[in-house]
Amino acid sequence: MSTPSTAPALFGGGLLGYVMYDCTHYYLHHGQPKTEVPRNLKKYHLNHHFRIQDKGFGITSSLWDKIFGTLPPSKMDAKSM
Numbered sequence: 770m771s772t773p774s775t776a777p778a779l780f781g782g783g784l785l786g787y788v789m790y791d792c793t794h795y796y797l798h799h800g801q802p803k804t805e806v807p808r809n810l811k812k813y814h815l816n817h818h819f820r821i822q823d824k825g826f827g828i829t830s831s832l833w834d835k836i837f838g839t840l841p842p843s844k845m846d847a848k849s850m
Contacts, residue, residue, distance in 0.1 A: 793829055816841060 817825035
C-alpha cells in the first residue's frame with residue numbers, strides 16, 4: 770500500500786541517485802584525485818573507456834563486474850595472453 774508521499778519520495782531518491790552518479794562520473798573524468806582510493810577509482814573507470822570498452826562497467830566499484838563476469842583483466846594478465 771502506498772501513501773501520497775510515496776511517488777515524490779521515489780522520484781526524489783531516483784533523481785538524487787542519478788545526480789550523484791553523474792557528479793561521480795564527471796569527477797572520474799576531470800578531477801585530480803590526491804588520495805589513493807579516488808586515484809584507483811579513476812584508473813578503473815578510465816580503463817573501461819580507453820583500454821577495454823566491453824568490460825569494467827562498475828563506475829565506482831568492481832563488485833558488480835566480479836559478480837557479472839565483466840571484470841577486465843589486469844595489465845599483467847593481458848601481457849601473459
